[in-house]
Amino acid sequence: MELLDIFITLGFWSALVRMATPLIFGTLGELICERAGVLNLGIEGIMTMGAMVAWYWVYQGGDLWTAVLVAAAAGALFGLLHAIFSVYLGLSQHVTGIGITLLAASLSYFAFRMLLPNVTTPPKIDPFKPLPIPGLSDIPYVGEVLFTQSPLTYLAFVLVPVVAYGLYRTPLGLAVRMVGENPLAVEAQGIDVHRLRTAAVMLGSAFMAVGGAFLTISVFDAFYIGMINGRGWICIALVIFASWRPGKALAGALLFAAFEALQIRVQQASSAFIPYQFFLMMPYVLSILAMIVMSRRAAYPKALLVPFRKGER
Amino acid sequence: MRLEPRERVPLWLNIVAPVGAIALAFALCALLILWAGAPILPAYAALLKGAFGSTFAATETMTRAAPLIFTGLAAAVAFRAKLWNIGGEGQLYAGALAATYFGTGLVTLPPLLMVPFLFLVGAIAGGLLLLLPVILKLKLRVDEVVTTLLLNFIIILFANYLLFGPWKDPLAMGWPQAAPIIDEGVLSPLIPRMRLHSGLIWAVAFAIFAWGFIRFSKWGFQIRAVGHNPEAAAFAGIPIGATVLRTALLSGGLAGMAGVGELAGLKGYLTLDISPGFGYTGIAVAMLAGLHPLGVIASAIFIAAIYNGADAMSRAMSISNYLADVLTATALLLVLASVLFVRFRPRLR
Numbered sequence: 001m002e003l004l005d006i007f008i009t010l011g012f013w014s015a016l017v018r019m020a021t022p023l024i025f026g027t028l029g030e031l032i033c034e035r036a037g038v039l040n041l042g043i044e045g046i047m048t049m050g051a052m053v054a055w056y057w058v059y060q061g062g063d064l065w066t067a068v069l070v071a072a073a074a075g076a077l078f079g080l081l082h083a084i085f086s087v088y089l090g091l092s093q094h095v096t097g098i099g100i101t102l103l104a105a106s107l108s109y110f111a112f113r114m115l116l117p118n119v120t121t122p123p124k125i126d127p128f129k130p131l132p133i134p135g136l137s138d139i140p141y142v143g144e145v146l147f148t149q150s151p152l153t154y155l156a157f158v159l160v161p162v163v164a165y166g167l168y169r170t171p172l173g174l175a176v177r178m179v180g181e182n183p184l185a186v187e188a189q190g191i192d193v194h195r196l197r198t199a200a201v202m203l204g205s206a207f208m209a210v211g212g213a214f215l216t217i218s219v220f221d222a223f224y225i226g227m228i229n230g231r232g233w234i235c236i237a238l239v240i241f242a243s244w245r246p247g248k249a250l251a252g253a254l255l256f257a258a259f260e261a262l263q264i265r266v267q268q269a270s271s272a273f274i275p276y277q278f279f280l281m282m283p284y285v286l287s288i289l290a291m292i293v294m295s296r297r298a299a300y301p302k303a304l305l306v307p308f309r310k311g312e313r
Numbered sequence: 314m315r316l317e318p319r320e321r322v323p324l325w326l327n328i329v330a331p332v333g334a335i336a337l338a339f340a341l342c343a344l345l346i347l348w349a350g351a352p353i354l355p356a357y358a359a360l361l362k363g364a365f366g367s368t369f370a371a372t373e374t375m376t377r378a379a380p381l382i383f384t385g386l387a388a389a390v391a392f393r394a395k396l397w398n399i400g401g402e403g404q405l406y407a408g409a410l411a412a413t414y415f416g417t418g419l420v421t422l423p424p425l426l427m428v429p430f431l432f433l434v435g436a437i438a439g440g441l442l443l444l445l446p447v448i449l450k451l452k453l454r455v456d457e458v459v460t461t462l463l464l465n466f467i468i469i470l471f472a473n474y475l476l477f478g479p480w481k482d483p484l485a486m487g488w489p490q491a492a493p494i495i496d497e498g499v500l501s502p503l504i505p506r507m508r509l510h511s512g513l514i515w516a517v518a519f520a521i522f523a524w525g526f527i528r529f530s531k532w533g534f535q536i537r538a539v540g541h542n543p544e545a546a547a548f549a550g551i552p553i554g555a556t557v558l559r560t561a562l563l564s565g566g567l568a569g570m571a572g573v574g575e576l577a578g579l580k581g582y583l584t585l586d587i588s589p590g591f592g593y594t595g596i597a598v599a600m601l602a603g604l605h606p607l608g609v610i611a612s613a614i615f616i617a618a619i620y621n622g623a624d625a626m627s628r629a630m631s632i633s634n635y636l637a638d639v640l641t642a643t644a645l646l647l648v649l650a651s652v653l654f655v656r657f658r659p660r661l662r
Contacts, residue, residue: 041458081646090316091649094397094458098596099646106638113633114349233462240456277474284463284470288449291460295453310315 012261013145017153018219020250020257022047024156025211026235027242027249028163029204033079035167035244036200037180037303041097042082043208044232045104046075050209052108055216055223056115058125067217068152068210075209076202078104083198090307101232109225122222128152150218152210157250159207164246176200180301183308193308208232230284237287241294244301252290259286316657326655331601334651338644342636351630363625364618372509374614374621376579380405380588381613382516383571384595386523387439389604391564393527394540396450396557398443400461401568402592403468407442408435408569409576410472413480413583416576417492427497432515432573439569440562442468447561451554465592473585482582491583500578512574517610519567524606526563536560568592594620597645603652616641 026043033040040046050071057067078100085096116123128150136147167173175196179186183193211231216223234256242248259282267279291298343353365371384401391398398404411434422430446460476489484492500510527533535556538546547553575587598616602608623637 039458085646085650089650089653091653095392095596095600095649096646098399098593099600099642099649102593102597102638103642103646106635106642110345110633110635110639113635114345117631230463230466233459237459237463240459275474275478277470277477281467281470284466287463288455288460291455292449292453295449295455298454 010141010144012265014148015261015264016254016257017145017149018257019260020253021150021153021156021218022211022214022231023235023238023253023256024160024250025207025214026232027238027253028156028159028246029075029207029211030235030239031242031244031246031249032163032167032176032204032207033201034239034304035180035301036176036197036204037183037301037306037308038083038086038197038201039093039097039305040079040082040100040201040204040208041094041236042078042100042104042205043097043235044228044230045101045108046078046205046208047212047215047228047232048108049078049104050075050212051216051227052112052212052223053209054213055125056111058127058217059123064128064217068213071209071213072206075205075207075212078209079202079205080198082205083201086307087194087197087201090309093305093307105228112223112225122224124221125217127216127221128218150214152214152218155210156214160246160250167246177301180303183303183306187308187310193310197308208235211235234283234287237291240298241287241290243294243297243299256283256286259283315660316653317660319656319658322655330651330655331603331648334647335644338640338647341643342640345636345639346632349630349632351632356626356630356632359626359629360619360622362622363629364622366625368504369507370621370625372504372507374618375513376507376509377617377621378610378613379510379513379516379578380571380575380591381594381598381617382513382520382610383567383574384591385598385602385609385613386516386520386595386606387564387566387568387571387592388596388599389602389606389609390523390527390536390567391560392540392599392604394536394557394560395543396447396560396564397458398461398561398564398568399458399596400443400446400464400565400592401571401595402588402590403461403465404439404442404565404568405572405575405588405592406465406468406472407438407565408572409583409587410468410475410572411435411438411569412494412498412573412576413491416494416498417582418495421495421497424497427495428500428511428577431494431498431577432570435569435573436566437569439567439572440565442569443561443565444558447557451557469585472583476583476585480583485582489585493582494577498577499581500574508579510574510578512578515570515574516613519570520606520610523563523567527606532556532559568595571595594641597641600645601648 054067054071133147137143238252449455450457480491601612627634
């Protein structure tokens, strides 16, 4: 297959939109946390947890949409845990986040092993089916790529403007952005800094968990150990790439998904002369490159990583 | 609730707080054992027995502690300077790759020199791998957490490529493994018929070295100063960039040596399962030790005991050995919180 041929196949574009979905959820989630001044390195583990609980819910005969809610709730719970340590106790956000990732991922694996002992091949479930949107899905080309996707993919794309509107056009969003820049000013407004940050971290973590759930109950139909495979870390790079803006986060996620979708197809075409491991490296290499390119313009929220203690200047 | 700094920290609190936190972690994880349908005390007894119950068990625990001391030191040294090196896993592989490159026939030295030589090339490889993200951090302010994390994936895929491609040992019957380290480079066993090797002695020696370095040397003082307060350190004329670079070389070097020890002491040849996440577990080791290099020895043995004990426990009863990871993570978070309550007194408004 020639390289250019890949770009004119609908399968490529459709896969691109599909692969962007978990990245959109994860990046939006991390963005909300960081905008409130809290780095959430728990993302990798929270995505694993979301993937596990959503899959298990459906495996036990639960409904797919309820599974999404269950995943979101589990994510919010770990977000709360992260907030207790990093917001209320003011402990290092780096170390707490790594701890949350270790805890959430290992609890997921432990539960998976205990719930399904003696299973060698992961049992399958009936995942979300592509939902063609009436009318729009009949548009040639565009319809198949954009409007014949999993309902969770539509949700991800809808959430981008919703989050942007929430952050930039509502009083609550203003407060969240302010608490990431100048928590003292927020306190002066009579808003509880700790509660606001905790709420933001919980919401962001719920997003991450749904991103993980998308992998098990929409793309694949099973859960397996190590399935998140660094996607969470890539989301953290994407937040920096996006300069903490939801619209750019969408663009970044799509760009990354494009490379991922391209990678699989080029790999099939050229495995004879380029070892496949180099293609698998691409997303990670690109994440680093993206951070280098954006480094000059990276405007970190000023209070990111800075714990807030009442009565301290 | 408000936290106010304690004027004096009583000695007993310094000991009771972390021990209490670890006890609480065991109590919380007992709930998981209950959930698994196993009795709690016999389960923990099996864990203890699996960790220290026989000469074999104890030497296996010490064997597992050796790489954890190295990766724990790597994290402790870096975190002291507020350099968030989460790339211990990748640096471990870099060390193992370098030792494989030089140690499988390219260089032959007498055993007395060959082993230090392998540790040296491994340390250089690990240090160089951390240099890239640190230079990006210093020059372009690129966040080192993400870059070090992502480099782990890149290096392991690179090792994967080498082991399935150019470095694949034709005598290994199709297994993805490299040629064995030459006999001169193999670390000698410490106890006959056991797997415990002299890598442990190297690890302990470097823990003592790291402690002395941080505590007594000028460069060590600069590392601590930069970690405490970079602005004040810069104002006092401490070269921030040079200090961070030195920290990076030391930290990455220590993690690289973990890879050399595993390669030359345990496996003898490079495989893709040379590390079950030693690099990541090293972060927990360092935090449990309060970033103290000598404490790292104790906490590495403790965590190695949890992992080996949990393996034995999962063989004896139907409890997944992922319990070890849950225990480590819970202990990490709780000890972190306990240290805070040592430094601050919680006051209800």
